[in-house]
Amino acid sequence: MTKKRYGIMILSSKTMIEKCYGITILSSKTMTKRHYGIMILSSKTIAKRCYGIANQTNKTIVERHYGNTKENE
Structure with missing residues (x-):
């Protein structure tokens, strides 16, 4: 679990980020x-509570998103 990270964060598997400010790339089984x-x-x-640009490809749920959202499926 990472809290209050400022910058660029890349997640791979089974991770959780809270209060991330910057660029986040999620791949599998992650929660932001x-x-x-x-x-x-x-x-x-x-x-949840994503402010900015979100690109969604498969089986995703976004709540309270403010910005641009792209859904491919």
Whole structure:
């Protein structure tokens, strides 16, 4: 679990980020809360309170997203 990280964060598997400010790339089984910036979700991810750009590809749930959201599936 990572809290209050400022910058660029890349997650791979089974990770949780809270209060991440910057760019976050999620790949699998991840959860992001209060992300401010650019978020790319790929599979089985849950994003809450994302402010910025979110790219969603597969089986994603976004709540309270403010910005641009792209859904491919």
